[in-house]
Amino acid sequence: MKKMFLTLLVTAGLPFYAQMGINTQQPKAGLDVNGDYNLRGKLVVLNATENSLSEGTHDQVLVSQGEGYPPIWKTLRIPEYEPNKFYLIYNNSFSDRAGVTFNSSDESTIVSRSATFTKNNDFSGFSGFKKISGLSQTIHVYSTESKTYFQFETVVQANFPANGSTDTSIDYACGIFVDDKLVNLRQRNLKASSASNTFITHNQIGMAQNLSKGQHTVSVACSRLKSYNTTSGITLAIGINAATNINDFISQSSLKVDVYEVPQVFNPIIN
Template identity: 65%
Template structure:
């Protein structure tokens, strides 16, 4: 009897440690099922963070964490979409404290050809001395053929009129453009003028929209230029301070992107 119990115990250990195949003679995992599986009871997985074995709640699915890690339960939330209605599919915002600075010699030749050069879909490569604000260059994706992409750009324009504030006839024209795939989608012009206050600054805000971008990835960027100077050789900063009366926290730039789409066929879930 003792020998029989010992043999059964050894065989049980072998069975526990061996790979088990159902409808396959060469299992590739501890349990390898070659066919359909119907689970009638509960399914639990180990949570390695607290060493518990939780059960899923209603509408949760198992999500892989990659090789060597156990799967985890995740809630799957799929919104209801109405036919032919726009829904917010993508939303994000970005900030930048680097900005762009212009000396008197960095004046764009487009200042004298505004009506013919700063036109819709103008490629940024054709524009003179337009500088991109570094961290506002980003990418986003469009999933539908029917879409509206809105963007809002805000920054602070700062000028150092070389301490000659008594001459209030000094001013600088500037322009900022929002580019999608390096093509001009929105442009706003402005002017900063000397006053009795030292080192004037102003808030620049622009909102634009582009419709029905092609499906896929797109780039967005913001670029600005010094267009014309009047009676001054002052430095100009857009998104950056050029004097100590304000700092980079005050002058920082921000860009917000909202993509509204009429949902069509979305990417399928793949393994």
């Protein structure tokens, strides 16, 4: 009898690691409840950072951190959208300091500018156009009703000598493309002046409406169209300096993209 009593005492002092099931013969966790669960008291979780128990705050929910990690409390916020109104869903800015350069042999061979420079024409038909690599970026559209605005800014320079009586200039153009389809284009003329190495600031604003839902690639490409009274040594630089009177910081390009949408999918936002 004494031995049996001692065995019971020793067994009672051992920790239990068995799984417990309610309404199930095969529990799959420490506590496996097969049915409704009614909680009348507190629900706390381990704060692994501080090694303490946390009850969370008002309106917080438990969010899984993945296998092997305890859940954590998160604040759940659902944006309040009014129907049929546009909201700024995405905006970002990109920059590039590499730019593109064109010598006399890089001039475009486009025969008809009016036929080529048409909205939605494919980039493959734009002879002599070079993309500014740092401005080729991916954006996302989540609604079939959207307006996407683009603001492109750069500096255009040519290493012209100081101009006397000769009219020396270069026609150039820059286009904004979405998925290699033209959405906006501006062409200008850069003239030599009384000072050498003329440069100008180029600004361009474009818009695309109702892009398809999903991922899109935005890019900017420019071209040297035609030169007038220039020599073979004249370089046209867009987004990069062609001479030392400015530098690549001053001449860098930037592209700002804003996407306004009428929301159709109300995804909750979790902090």
